Amino acid sequence: MQPNLSLALNLPPEGALRYFDSLNLPLPANAGEAIAQAAAKARSIAGIQQQEIVGDLFNSLRQSxxxxxxFATWRK
Known part of the structure; x- marks a missing residue:
């Protein structure tokens, strides 16, 4: 049975997960690798965002x- 993506995308997240679980779809052979790659990308994006925030704070402090x-005024 083909998944009904239109239905799944209109469900709340918990309902969408239950829907996909109910289909009993097999995981692809490279699922572990794909999950690891996605996690690595997410960590990289989070790290870049943190660096940008730290840079913004540093520039703001330097300008102040x-x-x-x-400092007490800047900190507020």
């Missing part, structure tokens, strides 16, 4: 210091 803004 150049303007003579006290």
């Amino acid at each position: 210091a150049a303007e003579g803004t006290p």
Whole structure:
């Protein structure tokens, strides 16, 4: 039986998971590898985002210091 993606995409997440579980679809042979790759990409994206946030904070702090803004004021 082919999965009804239109139905699944209109269900809440828990319902979509139950729907796909009910189909008893076999996992592809490379499922473990695909999951590992997806996890690695997610960690990479999270790391890049953290670096951007730290960079933004550093630039903001540096600008405030150049303007003579006290740290306590900047921190708020």
